[in-house]
Amino acid sequence: MTKLKKVRSDFEELFNQSRDEFLEYFNELIQIPSVKGNKTYQAPFGVGPKRALEYLIQLSKKLGFKTGKVSNSVGWAEYGPETKEYFGVLGHLDVVDVTNDWTYPPFDLTFKDGFFYGRGVLDNKGPFLASLFALYLIKKQGIDLKKRIRVMFGTDEESGSKDIPFYLESEKPPYGGFTPDCKFPIVYGERGLIDLTITTTVTDDSLEQIDSLGGEFDKSFIPEYGFISISGKKTEFHGKKAPSNAPDMAENVLPMMIRQGTTLSGQTGELFKWIDSKIGNQVDGKNLGLDFTDKESGKLQLSFYSMEKNLDKLSINISMRYPVTISEDKVLSQLKTQLLNESLIKINRRFPSVVKDKNLPYMQDFSKIYEQDTGLDGTPVTTTGATYARAMPNIVAFGPSFPGQKGIAHKGDEWLKYSDWQMMMQIYYDCFLSELC
Structure with missing residues (x-):
């Protein structure tokens, strides 16, 4: 010594x-x-x-x-x-x-x-x-x-x-x-991590109101730039980037884009309202019933990091880092109870606690x-x-x-x-x- x-x-x-x-x-x-x-x-x-x-x-x-x-x-x-x-x-x-x-x-x-x-x-x-x-x-x-x-x-x-x-x-x-x-x-x-895509099919052609949408999106960070073009009018959004495991430190542009789409008609408007109310600026999944927590690791953390339009489908990507005493099955089972009809989940990557x-x-x-x-x-x-x-x-x-x-x-x-x-x-x-x- x-x-x-x-x-x-x-x-x-x-x-x-x-x-x-x-x-x-x-x-x-x-x-x-x-x-x-x-x-x-x-x-x-x-x-x-x-x-x-x-x-x-x-x-x-x-x-x-x-x-x-x-x-x-x-x-x-x-x-x-x-x-x-x-x-x-x-x-x-x-x-x-x-x-x-x-x-x-x-x-x-x-x-x-x-x-x-x-x-x-x-x-x-x-x-x-x-x-x-x-x-x-x-x-x-x-x-x-x-x-x-x-x-x-x-x-x-x-x-x-x-x-x-x-x-x-x-x-x-x-x-x-x-x-x-x-x-x-x-x-x-x-914590356990699950990264997934929720894709919803719009069957009434109302998604055609959106000409295009996009931005600087990647699973590794919460985006600071995005745009949406509706009926020929393009609106750009600027926020503040943060790593995907620190969504509370970001000013995420995706909720801003979603809010812009809540004024649309038909199923598309309803879909944007669902995303706005269930995800929006949340980082703990509360409105989806996902606000799990434990003493060892704290609250579930939700990161909304990208969105894409493809023909009659709108997809959003989220990742969730859930407490060490909570199972992936419990997270997914609860999430599925909150989805709209015509919505499907695809798992992109998963890591258990x-x-x-x-x-x-x-x-x-x-x-x-x-x-x-x-x-x-x-x-x-x-x-x-x-x-x-x-x-x-x-x-x-x-x-x-x-x-x-x-x-x-x-x-x-x-x-x-x-x-x-x-x-x-x-x-x-x-x-x-x-x-x-």
């Missing part, structure tokens, strides 16, 4: 010695636009994610780590003795696409007034590098570990974590570990280290987020956002505070020493 205290007290000096090197690597990684693309030869999730994967493997080799790659989908860097079991850190290199809401160049690392800006600085390139660099500082000192630690980097977290099954086909999962892709303190439970044992020794130790390093409450929590912890056994979320930081990812001018980056690196450094020395 005395040795650990001495090593920990030297962290800031160690960080400062390598800071310029770390910033150079950070910049190079942000400059790779690793947005998912079409599958190509040896690039199952597109050229961008594959470029980032190859960059990280080469960087890890440069830093002196043992490296590996599975199916051009997941890479890893490893340090420590050749033990049967290993402790794992799992981050992702893929990022969501950019829209026109950026002030700074999205694929450059901009540093201004103590903040980094760029796509992926928070989600998830910056925090992932913080964990890799923390391990590098341990390696640089030649500290002996009891077990090996493997830092894994995937390429499809933003689109359903289809990369992880490739990894698990050939590699054993870690005995324990974390993904730095959520929030602090340590997260022992993630995940709850881990928060009393595991390493989780308890990490909670204490978080408290010691930050002075903040380290009691384990739950989240509305959907992380790699759902796809990889024995992984929980741990960082990077600190309490009070919300709604940063998946929108323009994504940011990360420089001092937070240093702090999370120190937390991971101390946790590695605690678990593996």
Whole structure:
């Protein structure tokens, strides 16, 4: 323990010695636009994610780590003795696409007034590098570990974590570990998530009153721009974007568009009135009877994120993050009782709730280290987020956002505070020493 205290007290000096090197690597990684693309030869999730994967493997080799790659989908860097079991850190290199809401160049690392800006600085390139660099500082000192630690980097977290099954086909999962892709303190439970489309057929031709509708829509965020054209008159709407897991922080344009359509005649007007009354600006599903809640994770969260007209059909897309003690069947059964005739549900994606044992020794130790390093409450929590912890056994979320930081990812001018980056690196450094020395 005395040795650990001495090593920990030297962290800031160690960080400062390598800071310029770390910033150079950070910049190079942000400059790779690793947005998912079409599958190509040896690039199952597109050229961008594959470029980032190859960059990280080469960087890890440069830093002196043992490296590996599975199916051009997941890479890893490893340090420590050749033990049967290993402790794992799992981050992702893929990022969501950019829209026109950026002030700074999205694929450059901009540093201004103590903040980094760029796509992926928070989600998830910056925090992932913080964990890799923390391990590098341990390696640089030649500290002996009891077990090996493997830092894994995937390429499809933003689109359903289809990369992880490739990894698990050939590699054993870690005995324990974390993904730095959520929030602090340590997260022992993630809510269930169901993403669905409700499509209603309009049989009286009244949908023809709408010439067109659209906007900047994606499942990863609540939209800030949309339009609807009715009988030759186009109306545009502007709001405020937020990540899909923080709908309460948005000014969603979809309810504004829906309200415009409530004046229409026939079945179309009735359909828009139904959407307005049952969904509208709600974020808890109350008017659909979906306002489930529990002590562990709070209220159900509803995100209304897109709408589409196709011939005689109108479709709306919503996602719901439901409490950990509530089942998907209960959510869907209640929703079906509220639908109009001629409405059908299609499930786009689903993730059941995940709850881990928060009393595991390493989780308890990490909670204490978080408290010691930050002075903040380290009691384990739950989240509305959907992380790699759902796809990889024995992984929980741990960082990077600190309490009070919300709604940063998946929108323009994504940011990360420089001092937070240093702090999370120190937390991971101390946790590695605690678990593996």
